[in-house]
Amino acid sequence: MQDQLITLDRPLVADVAHLDMARRIACLKQFGSHSMSFSTLQPDMSYFDMPGIGYIAYASHWGMQFALADPVCHPQHRGLMLDRFVAHYPGAVFVQVSKPVVDHLHNHYGYYGTQFGSESKIDLDTWSLRGAKKQIIRTAINQARNQGIEIREAGFNPDVKKISEAWIQTRRCKNNEIRFLIRPMLIDYREGTRYFYGYLDGEAVGFIFFDPVYANNKLVGYVPNISRSSANFKQGLWYALMAHAMEVFKSEGVQTLDLGLVPLMMSQDIEPQESRLLRMTMSVIRERMDFLYNFKGLEFAKSRFQGRVEKTYCCHRHAMPGLAMTAMFRLTRII
Known part of the structure; x- marks a missing residue:
């Protein structure tokens, strides 16, 4: 019984x-x-x-x-x-x-x-690539184009775990994927997430996963939560991926892109x-313990987008x- x-x-x-x-x-x-x-x-x-x-x-x-x-x-x-x-x-x-x-x-x-x-938020309706501080973004876009990178949105591809593992080995924290403050790449609930990839000769060499931001049962923005790319791109494939996704979101009428935490x-x-x-x-910790995490590098990269800092x-x-x-x-x- x-x-x-x-x-x-x-x-x-x-x-x-x-x-x-x-x-x-x-x-x-x-x-x-x-x-x-x-x-x-x-x-x-x-x-x-x-x-x-x-x-x-x-x-x-x-x-x-x-x-x-x-x-x-x-x-x-x-x-x-x-x-x-x-x-x-x-x-x-x-x-x-x-x-x-x-x-x-x-x-x-x-x-x-x-x-x-701090967090940096971008109003997509006024977003553009103009401005001196965005030169690095424009350079990255040109470099990706010249190297034959094709950027497009696609569904979730579990094979990108190999790119992630190689990327983690280039980071300050090499032993494990950061969690809690950054959600894991592999999650059970994925409704509303978007995936943008950079392909070279048909093979994915970088990606950004975007999570939705909601208000009153409406999608109002996205935040890039997972990003990985090959270390072979000097200007950073991340910039080119971000710029492409932002143009897509802007064309869809999405209000805001939140670049997320700069610890x-x-x-x-x-x-x-x-x-x-x-x-x-x-x-x-920020000034002397850069070996723990690339605090200044992340701040520099996100500051190029000239968002509203909160x-x-x-x-x-x-x-x-x-x-x-x-x-x-x-x-x-x-x-």
């Missing part, structure tokens, strides 16, 4: 998991305007769900919880969701969140809200709720959350 009950329970568990996922996808399409909203559905995440309202995605490491991005819910319910989550996980760290999240956590719970980096790219001004200790530590933050309980920051770097596989 006991074995029979266990067997009967299994479909119920699967149905509940499917229902939870369906609810999160519905919330994503209604309220997924954050650049990392789509990435909240990456594998190995946990969820704090409030059915009918929204969810907070988080990951655990070393017994600590790291919430990723803003709560996926209507702005009027953001405070409620944060209150419930903090009540359940009073020591949680919030990563890559917006200023409204910072203000709520600081004003109600005394959290620090320290700049974690540790911080403005000079220090806001009252920020931890000066953590700011100083992150500045040292701050992003991490929220933490202590002025110097050394253990939490170490745990987060381990979670992301940067160290």
Whole structure:
């Protein structure tokens, strides 16, 4: 009898998991305007769900919880969701969140809200390749054309994993694909994602995967979350791929391209709720620990597109959350 009950329970568990996922996808399409909203559905995440309202995605490491991005819910319910989550996980760290999240956590719970980096957003209706700083993009487009690169959109191709593995070996973090702050290349839920490839003699030599950004059940933008290319292109095939995709999106009437996080790219001004200790530590990491991650290279590459820069933050309980920051770097596989 006991074995029979266990067997009967299994479909119920699967149905509940499917229902939870369906609810999160519905919330994503209604309220997924954050650049990392789509990435909240990456594998190995946990969820704090409030059915009918929204969810907070988080990951655990070393017994600590790291919430990723803003709560996926209507702005009027953001405070409620944060209150419930903090009540359940009073020591949680919030990563890559917006200023409204910072203000709520600081004003109600005394959290620090320290700049974690910046995001760059491009209004596609006014986008063009004109301007001195975009010369490197124009040069990359010409180089790709002269070398016979054909850029086009196609479906998901699992064979590009070989390009990814070779590309990772050229990076600062050679041992593993970064996760959490960048969603994995291979994911289960891919609805709305777009794939642009660069081909040489019919073989893919580079690609960018774009994730959708939503508001009110409408697609309003994309964010390039996964990009890989051969190291043989001096000016970077990435620029040519980006420019091609942006022209396609612009022609479709897409409003915005969010270039995503530039970690540790911080403005000079220090806001009252920020931890000066953590700011100083992150500045040292950016200036002296380039072997961990190519912070300055990524900042330079994204700055060529001349987007609108917006701050992003991490929220933490202590002025110097050394253990939490170490745990987060381990979670992301940067160290």
